[in-house]
Amino acid sequence: MSRALDFILAARRSEIQGLQQLDATCELVAKVSQLVHTLQRERGYSNIHLGSPDDQCQDALDALTAQSKLAESVLLDGFEQPDLNRACAAEKVRLFNHIAAVLHGLEGLVRLRAAVRRRTLSAEESTAAFSRPIAALLAVVFEAADTASDPKVTRCLVALFNMMQGKELAGQERATGVAGFINGWFSPVLIQRLHFLGESQQRCFETFVDFSTPEALLAWKALAAEPWQTEIEQLRLVAMRSSEQQPIPASLHLPWFELTTTRIDAFKAIEDQLTLELRNQCHCSIAEASAELDNHRALLKRLGSMDSTAASPGTRLYNVQATELESVPGDAMGHQLNRSVLDLVHEQNQRLLALHDELAVVRTSLDERKWVERAKGLLMEQHKVNEPEAYRLLQQAAMSQGVRLLEVARTLINQEKGRPGR
Amino acid sequence: MSRALDFILAARRSEIQGLQQLDATCELVAKVSQLVHTLQRERGYSNIHLGSPDDQCQDALDALTAQSKLAESVLLDGFEQPDLNRACAAEKVRLFNHIAAVLHGLEGLVRLRAAVRRRTLSAEESTAAFSRPIAALLAVVFEAADTASDPKVTRCLVALFNMMQGKELAGQERATGVAGFINGWFSPVLIQRLHFLGESQQRCFETFVDFSTPEALLAWKALAAEPWQTEIEQLRLVAMRSSEQQPIPASLHLPWFELTTTRIDAFKAIEDQLTLELRNQCHCSIAEASAELDNHRALLKRLGSMDSTAASPGTRLYNVQATELESVPGDAMGHQLNRSVLDLVHEQNQRLLALHDELAVVRTSLDERKWVERAKGLLMEQHKVNEPEAYRLLQQAAMSQGVRLLEVARTLINQEKGRPGR
Known part of the structure; x- marks a missing residue:
């Protein structure tokens, strides 16, 4: 049997191995989704505690903290120890770095939770502090989407990332709203922030719709008819029209928290559906690739056993480039094998090319996000503005x-890189 | 010590591991360069044998074949057995597939060489048949350039690939010329082919100049003064002006072979220099990354030993996003560690981003090549034309x-993909 065949089979096996690693990453992503969800709740409810005159909410807050800690320990068990032997070199560099940021962020939660209970920080500071580890967790999902090598899985990850990001913005909106309502009015900065969070959610959900699976999309469309949609919209209007001169009842923070929590939980249900489909997609791709590997093996075995049998007379030779050499008379088996090896190599190459093209299309939306995020960061630094203002500058x-x-x-970004002294 | 630090170090180790794999790939590329060179010689001389009335060239041809076989066995020893445990999953899929094509091509040489010695094929058929395994070998180098993760190494690989591709076109020009001169005149198809090979070399060498190291560029520029440049140019003109009605002396094939061999050998010397610099670059990058890893380790060790010492009073806290939380009074050591972990994560992220940008720029030239090659293939299939004609269509x-x-x-390509039935 030819050595070329070893490498054809090895290519297939490597592909399956890559899919198995992708499956493990998707399992990690499901755990990340869970932890993000509990942290978001804890963040929102922490603002209720910070705005309360007494500690009557603390039991409820402690319960949410316990849920976060549970989700955290489930995730941490899922982070494989950075193991040199199993680690897959260069492609893990960015992932490991993001995981380091996550771990660092999670370690900071101990002090944050104590500060919330002692009420030694403002609701805004607490919101910002909870949002940091969540952002690091989302970066892990983004990285997973950006490095996935199967177009169908990548599509699903892009949809999931955008749902998670939209949900995180909804979570920040919930926390911001709680702080504003408890305060009795929304400052111009808070109102600008609400606007920004609303628009940004819009963009995330649009991308989700573009890449979603049919099932998740159906679930998404069903949300439009939910009564909380209009009720939240009304509270948003109340918030935006408030001012120091026109205060609103502080008690509105309770329906706001409940309604936005219902909304966010509905997003979580879609997230759960997507993570489920994601794993299914991984398993389908692995099964397909394994079946192909078995086909290859069977074909090659059949060819190997042809030493003793005559080739069928109708065998057409496969030409890579038109040349008569291939049809120089020789042993029929040799030609049959020849044809099959070239067929397989050619077929694999075409398939890998098509995969590459598909991936490039799906990744476009991720690239766009990368550039916009970087530009926003640059503007925030250069003009000393906040995120909403930086985004506005870009839009303008x-x-x-x-x-x-x-x-x-x-x-x-490119202008900045071209500037002298950088 | 924080678990986050484990992952920061793991990211660095993964990077080093990736560079070591890249170094192994570059070693493989050097062996590919050697085998390509001997096969090119054998291809050119095979045409001399095919055009000879007797077997007086056969000893020289046998010597060249022996050289090819030696280079082949050196390369084959270098192909690691496709080993599931060491194989690095998805990223090796395309490489393994290209290696399968190479092995298949090399296995076909046995019959080709016998056919050349029996003179049962034309010079053109022999040229085409030798060119196939060479093309497969070049595809391995292209793949190496396309997947290298270090911008400096990638630049070097892009320069090397273009030098190798230009040299291969020069080799095809040598073989085509030998066939034409021995025949006594060049058919319109051969003349068109010479034009195409000349122009294509031009484009390869332009890209080589864009990406070359200073040393290799210097060596390249020195070639302009070589006397064989004008002598080859004169023979090209003689070839292009010949026709069935205006034949030329068949003996011209000897100076043509010698001069073009001198030229190709000069290219090989530049190739050798580039492969040497390539390995040096790999080793430099590995040494740099290792020194950084040691720095990180030393820094973290110092931080670990700070439990018992007071932090310097001037310590400035590092803020990822502006918030006062970081400066909540706490243990000084905790803050110092905090700052360093975030510093490191941030610094690594910035560096990886810059590497990614640099890589994207260098890979542009590879992308261009991929699209043009695919479009050429499509036109050849659709219009049933040869490569020079397909290229002409694109140019027009x-x-x-x-x-x-x-x-x-x-x-x-995109139109073709959008067509129904595909």
Whole structure:
């Protein structure tokens, strides 16, 4: 049997191995989704505690903290120890770095929780502090989407990431709202923040719709008819119209928290459906690749046993490039084998090319996000503005130049890189 | 010590591991370069044998075959057995597939060599048959360049690939010339082929110049003054002006073979220099990354021993996002460690981002090549034309539309993918 065949089979086996690693990553992503969800609840409820005159909410808060800690320990058990022998070199570098940021963020929660209970920080500070480990957790999901090698799984991960990111913005909106309502009015900064969080959610959910599975999309569309949609919208309007001169009842924080929690839980249900489909997709892809590997093996075994049998007379030779050499008379078995090896190599190459193209298309939305995030960071640093203002600057530039947001962001970053002294 | 630190160090170790794998790939590339060179010689000389009335060249041909076989066995020893445990999953899939094509091509040489000695095929058929395994070998180098994760190494690999590809086209030109001179005149197809090979070499060497190291570039520029440049140019003109009605002396094949061999050997010397610099670059990058890892370790050890010492009073806290939480009074050591972990994660992220950007720029030239090659293949299939004609079609479309070749190629491929029934 030819050595070339060993490598054809090895290529297939490597592919299966890659899919198995992807499956493990998707399992990790499901755990990340769970921890993000409990942290979001804890963040929202921490603001209720911070705004309370007494400690009557503390038991409920402690219960939420316990849930977070449970989800955290489940996730930490899932992080394989960084093991040199199993680690897959270069492609894990960014993932490991993101995990380091997550672990660091989680370690900081101990002090944060104590500070919340002692009420030694403001609701805004608490919201920002809880949001950091959540952002690090989302970065792990983004990284998973960005490095997945199966287009169908990547699509699913892109949909999931955008649902998670949209849900996180909804969670920040919940926490911001709780702080504002308890305060009795929303400052211009809080109102700007609510606007920004609303628009940003919109964009995330649009991308989710573009990449979602049919089932998750159906569940998403069903949400439009939910009564809490209009009730939340009404509370948003109340919040936005409030001011120091026109205060609103502080008690509104309770329906706000409940309604937005219902909304966020509905998003979580869609997330759960997506993580389930994600794993299914991984298993389907693995099964398909394994079946192909078995096919290859069977074909090659059949070819191996042809030493003693005559080739069928109708055998057509496969030509990579048109040349008569391939049809120089020789042993029929040799030719049959020849044909099959080239067929397989050619077929695999075409398939890998098609996969590569598909992946490139799906990753476009991730690339766009990367450029926009970087440009926002740059503007925040250069102009000493907050995130909503930085985003507004980008939007304005895109509108006035009549180009896409992505183009403005890319140009900005590239100009910055081209500047002397950098 | 924090678990986050484990992952920061693991990220660095993974990076080093990736560079070591890259170094092994570069060692493989050096062996590929050697085998390609001997096969090119054998291909050129095979045409001399095929054009000879007797077997007086056969000893020289046998010597060249022996050299090829030696280079082949050196390379085959270098191909690690496709080993499931060491194989690094998805990223090896394409490489393994290309190696399968190489092995298959090399296995076909046995019959080819016998056919050359029996003179049962034409010079053109022999040239085409030798060119196939060489193309497969070059695909391995292309793949190496396309998957290298270090921008400096990638630059070097892009320069090397283009030098190798240009040299291969020079080798095909040598073989085509030998066939034409021995025949006594060049058919229109052969003349078209010479034109195409000349232009294609030009493009490869331009890209080589763009990405070359300073040393290799210097060596390249020195070639301009070589006397064989003008002598080869004269013989090219003689070839192109010949026709069935205006034959030329068949003996010209000897100076043509010698001069073009001198030229190709000069290219090989530059290739050797590049492969040497390539390995050096790998070793430098590994040494740099290892020194960084040691730095990290030393820093973290120092931090670990700070439990018993007071932090310096001037310690500034590192803020990821502006919030006062980080400065909540606490143990000084905790803060110092905090700062360093975030510093390291942030620093690594910035560095990985910069590497990613650099890589994207260097890979542009590879992408361009991929699209143009695919478009050429598509046109050859659709219009039943040969490679030079397909390339001409692309060039004409680019000129008439006033866009770059890459754009024409990309549009063509995307249109084809969008067609029904595919």
